[in-house]
Amino acid sequence: MPKTVYIYKAFERFWHWTQALLIFFLAAIGFEIHGSISFFGYENAVKYHNTASYAFIILIFFAVFWHLTTGEWKQYIPTLTNIKAELNFYLTGIFKNAPHPTKKTILSKLNPLQKLVYFGLKILVIPVMVVSGILYMFYRYPHQGGIVGLKIESLEPIAVIHTAGAFLLIAFILMHLYLMTTGTTLTSNLKAMLTGYEELGDEKNSDIAVLKDSGQSEVKNSNDKN
Amino acid sequence: MPGRDYNPVVETGGIGIILLTIFGITVHSILRISTSRKRK
Numbered sequence: 001m002p003k004t005v006y007i008y009k010a011f012e013r014f015w016h017w018t019q020a021l022l023i024f025f026l027a028a029i030g031f032e033i034h035g036s037i038s039f040f041g042y043e044n045a046v047k048y049h050n051t052a053s054y055a056f057i058i059l060i061f062f063a064v065f066w067h068l069t070t071g072e073w074k075q076y077i078p079t080l081t082n083i084k085a086e087l088n089f090y091l092t093g094i095f096k097n098a099p100h101p102t103k104k105t106i107l108s109k110l111n112p113l114q115k116l117v118y119f120g121l122k123i124l125v126i127p128v129m130v131v132s133g134i135l136y137m138f139y140r141y142p143h144q145g146g147i148v149g150l151k152i153e154s155l156e157p158i159a160v161i162h163t164a165g166a167f168l169l170i171a172f173i174l175m176h177l178y179l180m181t182t183g184t185t186l187t188s189n190l191k192a193m194l195t196g197y198e199e200l201g202d203e204k205n206s207d208i209a210v211l212k213d214s215g216q217s218e219v220k221n222s223n224d225k226n
Numbered sequence: 227m228p229g230r231d232y233n234p235v236v237e238t239g240g241i242g243i244i245l246l247t248i249f250g251i252t253v254h255s256i257l258r259i260s261t262s263r264k265r266k
């Protein structure tokens with residue numbers, strides 16, 4: 001019998017969805033600044049992009065704090081174990097109804113591919129976007145009285161890096177939205193991130209905290225006797 | 227604007243990656259749908 005497990009905590013869901021909204025907004029508005037679309041008008045777009053980016057930076061501070069204090073950061077340490085099995089699953093197994101090669105548990109909710117990709121996002125893409133974004137923001141165009149504060153020769157590398165990162169993030173979002181549908185059912189992953197609860201297989205996962213009541217659950221593993 | 231000029235490498239690369247992603251997703255989902263029908 002599948003067991004209903006509380007897998008995504010309240011803060012985690014809040015962080016996930018706020019981050020999703022902010023990145024959607026920053027991407028859409030960023031491409032307005034870029035000149036690809038027009039909606040708010042350039043000046044407003046810059047204003048909104050700045051405001052959303054401050055909100056994003058604040059959210060990142062809280063998320064870093066949460067990851068560090070809960071130990072959840074450990075879930076994102078990449079591993080090469082099972083990478084091949086995981087790739088094979090998405091390239092062939094999924095078409096033959098093969099079982100997923102890795103089991104999702106509370107203590108290991110990410111498969112090896114997710115670990116790798118999310119680690120890359122957290123450690124590379126997001127920091128690069130934030131740093132290049134801040135440099136972009138505080139860069140002064142030469143014709144506005146010289147480059148104040150930052151001794152950067154040209155805006156070009158910043159603009160290029162920031163734009164390339166934005167394209168990468170959009171490609172990630174597309175993949176992420178598609179892969180979301182590859183759970184037990186088309187919507188089971190979405191429901192899990194909305195409600196926190198997910199039905200996991202009936203494996204004897206010692207580290208699954210099975211919910212007997214609807215209250216909060218604690219992460220327990222076989223070493224926990226209480 | 228200095229530095230904000232159209233950069234063909236980023237533009238082509240970026241749109242290329244997005245189109246490739248959309249192509250991959252389309253092929254994968256077509257395969258998923260067709261193989262799941264066969265299994266039923």
Ligand code: HEM
Nearest residue numbers: 026027030031033034053129130133134136137159166169
């Ligand atoms: C903390 C995070 C971020 C900061 C501080 C930031 C800041 C900025 C700034 C200052 C600009 C230039 C506005 C101007 O021309 O005056 C800009 C442009 C842009 N931003 Fe962001 N941004 C952030 C995150 C993001 C994210 C997450 C995305 C997309 C997913 C994004 C996409 C873009 C794009 C596409 C442009 C236009 C670049 C160009 O045409 O050169 N930004 N950003």
